Amino acid sequence: MWASSGPETVRVARWYVDAGALSLYYAFADSGDRAMLPPVRRQWLFVVLVGAAISCRPGAASSPAVIATAAPSASVSASGGASVKPSGTTPLLPPASAVPLDRELFAAAQAEVAAALRDLEELVNIDSGTGDADGLAKVGALLTARLSEVGARVDMTSAAPSVGSTITGSLRGSGTRDVLLMIHFDTVFAPGEAGRRPFRREGTRLFGPGVADAKGGAAILLHALAIAKRRGITGYRTLSVLFSPDEEKGSPGSRDAIGRLASSQDDVLSYEPPDGERVIVATNGIGQVELVVKGRSAHAGAAPEQGRNAALELAHQVLRLDHLGDPAKGTTVNWTVLASGERINIIPDLARATADLRYSDPSELNRVEHDAQQLTREHLVPDTQVSVTVIDRRPPFAKNPASERLATLATRVYLGLDRELGTVAARYGTDAGYAYRAGRARPAVLEGLGIVGGGLHTSDEWADAGSIGPRLYLTLKLIELLGNAPD
Ligand SMILES: [Zn+2]
Numbered sequence: 187m188w189a190s191s192g193p194e195t196v197r198v199a200r201w202y203v204d205a206g207a208l209s210l211y212y213a214f215a216d217s218g219d220r221a222m223l224p225p226v227r228r229q230w231l232f233v234v235l236v237g238a239a240i241s242c243r244p245g246a247a248s249s250p251a252v253i254a255t256a257a258p259s260a261s262v263s264a265s266g267g268a269s270v271k272p273s274g275t276t277p278l279l280p281p282a283s284a285v286p287l288d289r290e291l292f293a294a295a296q297a298e299v300a301a302a303l304r305d306l307e308e309l310v311n312i313d314s315g316t317g318d319a320d321g322l323a324k325v326g327a328l329l330t331a332r333l334s335e336v337g338a339r340v341d342m343t344s345a346a347p348s349v350g351s352t353i354t355g356s357l358r359g360s361g362t363r364d365v366l367l368m369i370h371f372d373t374v375f376a377p378g379e380a381g382r383r384p385f386r387r388e389g390t391r392l393f394g395p396g397v398a399d400a401k402g403g404a405a406i407l408l409h410a411l412a413i414a415k416r417r418g419i420t421g422y423r424t425l426s427v428l429f430s431p432d433e434e435k436g437s438p439g440s441r442d443a444i445g446r447l448a449s450s451q452d453d454v455l456s457y458e459p460p461d462g463e464r465v466i467v468a469t470n471g472i473g474q475v476e477l478v479v480k481g482r483s484a485h486a487g488a489a490p491e492q493g494r495n496a497a498l499e500l501a502h503q504v505l506r507l508d509h510l511g512d513p514a515k516g517t518t519v520n521w522t523v524l525a526s527g528e529r530i531n532i533i534p535d536l537a538r539a540t541a542d543l544r545y546s547d548p549s550e551l552n553r554v555e556h557d558a559q560q561l562t563r564e565h566l567v568p569d570t571q572v573s574v575t576v577i578d579r580r581p582p583f584a585k586n587p588a589s590e591r592l593a594t595l596a597t598r599v600y601l602g603l604d605r606e607l608g609t610v611a612a613r614y615g616t617d618a619g620y621a622y623r624a625g626r627a628r629p630a631v632l633e634g635l636g637i638v639g640g641g642l643h644t645s646d647e648w649a650d651a652g653s654i655g656p657r658l659y660l661t662l663k664l665i666e667l668l669g670n671a672p673d
Pocket residue numbers: 370399400433458459
């Protein structure tokens with residue numbers, strides 16, 4: 187404690203007031219309620235408050251108490267909501283490393299928000315669930331019209347076996363590197379959903395099917411291109427765009443197109459929605475575990491002993507296979523679909539179960555299959571056959587240095603706006619998994635450039651209109667910085 191008396195007491199009291207103000211400031215900052223923050227850079231406030239505290243306190247040594255209060259908030263929190271898991275923290279960058287604010291460009295981005303919102307409203311009000319041929323065609327028409335308006339060469343290729351087309355656009359510039367912006371335009375919702383709950387706005391919150399996932403991202407992508415055209419931003423060798431129509435079903439018809447186009451790029455930016463001011467540096471791979479049991483049918487009343495109940499054996503195996511996941515490796519296995527039996531009076535001879543599998547380490551696919559096969563050797567119902575297989579549906583976008591570098595660049599652009607940007611590893615899987623090539627430096631992939639939102643795949647889905655302007659600016663700065671970056 188500080189020894190104090192007379193005027194010293196006043197100075198010490200002021201020091202505590204300053205330290206208290208600093209703690210309160212960071213308490214608000216941690217609450218995530220950005221509206222309560224004054225629009226100044228946190229680091230400068232930190233410097234000013236610490237400076238004031240030091241000048242008022244007796245003695246010259248800096249106060250460990252203040253540093254300790256500020257330190258946890260001084261690194262960007264990487265914790266997420268239900269859809270994300272922490273990926274570690276992003277170290278706070280010194281203000282000097284901020285990409286200087288381009289005021290005119292930011293003003294242009296803010297001025298574009300109204301037009302982006304108009305397109306977002308139109309996009310949300312067209313149902314385009316995966317497989318909805320009509321809706322996907324209508325949304326596709328809007329996307330291609332916008333691409334044509336910015337002078338892009340547009341191509342549409344069938345996404346068979348999925349319904350709809352993969353849409354690509356490309357622009358030629360004067361820079362040295364190839365950049366791809368991509369997002370999907372299908373949603374998880376059935377026809378009629380947009381009619382039941384059309385686009386609506388409450389304050390800065392936007393609602394409607396697909397408003398965040400991922401029509402908000404599509405609107406940001408398109409309107410960043412509109413600004414780039416108007417302002418003559420062409421500092422890339424090529425700027426490509428890809429819209430996929432089947433991401434919500436694992437992209438069976440667009441994954442090859444994504445992989446091919448991405449493999450020729452230096453950088454790939456994907457516009458899925460983050461759940462806060464963050465970008466996504468890794469996503470999970472997705473697979474499924476298929477369990478099939480064959481037994482023997484029999485009359486359930488007259489001769490049940492002659493049957494071999496496949497449903498009973500399936501139940502036994504599902505219980506045995508309930509711990510295939512490995513929390514330490516981020517692998518989860520959850521049994522979600524079970525089916526057996528057609529009539530009450532027949533012992534079923536067939537039963538199937540499917541588990542949802544999420545992983546970040548590709549070697550986990552073999553490990554899960556091997557463990558499952560070992561476990562299913564022991565049967566409850568004799569003479570039943572049990573088979574278990576693991577199917578890989580979408581590869582992970584694994585943590586890697588190139589993506590971390592892109593995330594750092596994005597963070598520096600946000601620092602120029604006096605904003606913080608965190609990084610997360612998402613638990614869900616996205617098309618970034620098809621763009622990313624394990625073990626190769628190119629392309630560098632960054633996910634989560636889309637509109638900030640949450641409640642994905644539910645009727646509570648929302649998006650933050652306030653994130654559109656900064657994210658338009660972020661896209662434009664990244665195109666500028668990446669298009670001419672040295673190799
Ligand atoms: Zn999505």
